[in-house]
Amino acid sequence: METEDVKTLQSTQRLFVLYEHASGYALFRVKGFDQIQKDPKAASDASIFGSAVRLQAFSPFQSSVNAIDNANCVSEGVVHDDLRVFLESNLPLEKKSKVALGIVDGKLGAAVMEGLGLNCITAGSIPEIARLIKRHFSFFVKGLTDKSEMKASLGLSHSFSRCKVKFNVNRADNMIIQSVNLLDQLDKDVNMFSMRIREWYSYHFPELVKIVNDNRLYIKLVNLIKDRSNSEQVADQITELVGDENITQQVVQASKTSMGMEISPIDLMNIEAFSKKATMLVNYRSVLFEYLTKKMAMIAPNLCSLVGEIVGARLISHAGSLINLAKYPASTIQILGAEKALFRAIKTKTATPKYGLIFHSTFIGRADMKDKGKMSRYLSNKCAIAARIDCFSEKPNMVIGTKLRVMVEDRLSFFKTGVVPKTNEEFMEEALNELKEFEELEKEARKKKKEQKRLKKAKAALIAEANGMMVEA
Structure with missing residues (x-):
């Protein structure tokens, strides 16, 4: 929306501004801001600024968990239930045509406009008003000191940052x-x-x-x-x-x-x-x-079992993270690392590259020259499956990756000898059966470990009881 349109809306409608603070949501009523803009002292004097911008309502967050939940929704452009209730309670929604809501975030503004049917403004003088509200926020909210405001902002920023990098923290692929x-x-x-x-x-x-x-x-x-x-x-x-x-x-x-x-x-x-x-x-x-x-065996065991530690680590590094690699289609994984050659081939209208980083896999090196392209397509397909299993499985193991490696070996021998390998369905059935057996063995091992701990505790209790009886005698 252009600046002139914003000024027209501000003159014909009641203008409110939503401000998202670390401690809660605040709604301000704006009136006569054009005169304030002409006063050079308004930016530094809170009383002059308060004559044109008045606090309509303030809703503090209930807890730190509630604050980070609302901050995530704001960053993703989603209207949280708390924000919806806050706006419905403090805005005259029965006269929507006479109300304009200023929001700095364009995504959030579009979501509010779609969800509540309000006329949202994100341009014009709204960013300047929000900047001055941020500067004088402690003046409007009584009991909020600069120190408490700094603590709330710092705590929310740390929690928000940890939430954003949770994949790197949990998966340790960095x-x-x-x-x-x-x-x-x-x-x-x-x-x-x-x-x-x-x-x-x-x-x-x-x-x-x-x-x-x-x-x-x-x-x-x-x-x-x-x-x-x-x-x-x-x-x-x-x-x-x-x-x-x-x-x-x-x-x-x-x-x-x-x-x-x-x-x-x-x-x-x-x-x-x-x-x-x-x-x-x-x-x-x-x-x-x-x-x-050791790290690859812990974080991406199936990918490691399929193409080795170095090639698998380079694929993750080039993609940026394991979750990015898991989201890539097999065609992208096939030419990952050969982007310059691909764009040059598209520009000059020549043959596109057949492989990128996966060229360093032993399967590509062992294949004949005429079969390298087919082998790279097949191998990238299996790499995509292995990366997704490693990324989204709760307890990663290399059972599927080992079976995928056998599939690639059989396909390589098919190119050389012509012996037709098993179908993918048969291989996957075998892999799932092996996975079930592996899980059952793990359960039995956990049960034995618990039983050993229980026996050890019972033995220690008996020894302690016997020692106590000897002391009494």
């Missing part, structure tokens, strides 16, 4: 997102540090680069050997680290006939310090991977 991002960053850093160490240490022992190709193993060997003349003395430790005596013999033999130059102690000391830092990163990377594996 931990997975941060872990997999840190894991990728560590891989980049370890590779870069390994390249620096290779270039630096190759002046002294260039043959080691050809013998050991793995970056992480190379860093650990540099930290262990240091001067190449020490390789024969630490041969046992090299074998323990590498796990192959042939490689140890190659390293020892190469150190004796090396073409590298001699290195000064100060240079060797700097290389050693740098390799120690890189080794710490390598060790932390393995610890972080174990942590990510």
